[in-house]
C-alpha cells in the first residue's frame with residue numbers, strides 16, 4: 001500500500017481490498033461481438049457475469065468465467081466441440 005504524502009490517499013491493489021473486506025470488484029466491460037460486431041450486453045448466468053450478443057446470441061466467457069461456469073455445472077451436459 002502506497003500512501004500519498006500530499007493528500008493521504010492510498011493506492012491499494014484491488015485484490016488486497018477484496019481479501020480484507022470481501023468485496024467483489026465489478027469491472028464494467030465494453031465488448032463487441034467477434035462474429036457480428038454488435039455491442040454485447042452483460043447477463044448473469046448461475047451467478048457468473050457473461051457477455052451475450054443480443055444480435056446473434058454469441059456468448060463471451062473469459063478464462064475465469066469459463067472455469068467458474070464449468071465448476072457450477074458439473075458433467076450433466078457435455079458440450080461437444082464442433083470441428
Ligand SMILES: [Zn+2]
Nearest residue numbers: 033036053056
Ligand atoms: Zn453477434
